Amino acid sequence: MLVEILLGIAALGGVWLGSSARVVKQYERGLVFRFGKVHKQPRDPGLAFLMPVADRMRKVNMQVVAMPVPAQEGITHDNVTVKVDAVVYFRVIDPVQAIVSVEDYRYAIAQVAQTSLRSIIGKSELDDLLANRERLNEGLELMIDSPALEWGIHIDRVEIKDVALPESMKRSMSRQAEAERERRARVISADGEYQASQKLSEAAAVMANTPAALQLRLLETVVEVAAEKNSTLVLPFPVELLRFLEGAAGANQKPAAEITEQSQEKSG
Template identity: 40%
Template sequence: PTCSVERCATVFSYILVAIFFPISIFFCIITVREFNRAVIFRMGRLRKGGQGPGLVFILPCVDSYGLVDLRTRVEIIPSQEMLTKDAVTISVDAVLFYCVKSSTFAVIQISNVHDSTILIAQTTMRNLVGTKTLHELLTSREELSREVGEAVHHATARWGVRVERVEIKDIALPEVLQRSLSSEAEALREARAKVISAEGELDASRALKEASDVMSENQITLQVSNADIYNRNC
């Protein structure tokens, strides 16, 4: 019965198009841009997916369609407080680059592919941050970006989405931790400066000792040096 109704409705639509031709042609042709694809449904059933670019024919009354943008989208992954493996609370700012590769899947598999992709990226980021220490996050941002991108791509592939890359913009630390790290870095710099100063004094004392040994071994040189010092004082 359902198929019969669909056939009757389709035939009736063709008859209307023929009766009101050429005016009806303006209601039967849609223009699909180069970066869009049209997914056409006939009485709720998928008829054609990924139509375009150019002119696409539809039947009024029985056909409906949706346009899907295939261009690369740049979305900011909302920042949120996350807990690292070593129990440090941080905030990560990241950017997601992705595009729709299958317009049909993007329409029939999920209601809002873009919002869902952002939510997947947000939860994936939080889960992966929880498996790494603060030191690992600060020293290997590229690795975190790669892991998040691969995980999000795997989760959204069935929606017709391809994740191109994820970029970590910033890792924000609590103010108390920032002051602590700053104090630690300053203490390390002071300790390094003291070590360098001590090494310089040690080298100078070694040079003086070597000079003293040479002069004590050579009495003539010592006498000449004493005479020279005496003449300068006079």
């Protein structure tokens, strides 16, 4: 009889242990409610024992949560319609506040993130959304972190993922970028021509002061053309040589005219 009583007590003890034992994982904290009242000190990771019937445990994940924010459509400060989506990284720092202060902290963070993202879109210009996202991320993080602290949530960071533009705006920006590249190309080409003209002017001045330099340049050009194994060689003729030949021809004609006049005088 005594053995049966001991077995019954052992069975009851086993049932009690099985119903009261809970395992809290390393990344969790166990929040215990006793008759509806929360214990201020959450249970640490490991094996935790509860009072049957009286205690209820709710586990809270303490890991960093990456929550995507759906794309929000809005009008920027410079009247451009865009769709912007983001991602919020947050974690629970106070399990009691996260469970007691708000009904569903994940849903609450999602709603605050969406409204804050719409507000950021309305206050920003398109160029800021495309090129100055770091400042917008910081402002968005502050807007979400302010109410989240009251819920025991810490916002680690907020990142704007993508900015979707209308097709007409994409075409306009493409034309603008193409025009800008063409303008830069023309400026670079004009600057190159200007520098080349300065160098040619300096070279002409040197050749004018040293006539032999022109002949050396002519010979160098002939060598470069001959190196191509062409069947026809075009040889430039210096203008100075033509002037020299013209002057020499005029000098030869003058003595002949004088000889003719002298012979006419003798015959007369």
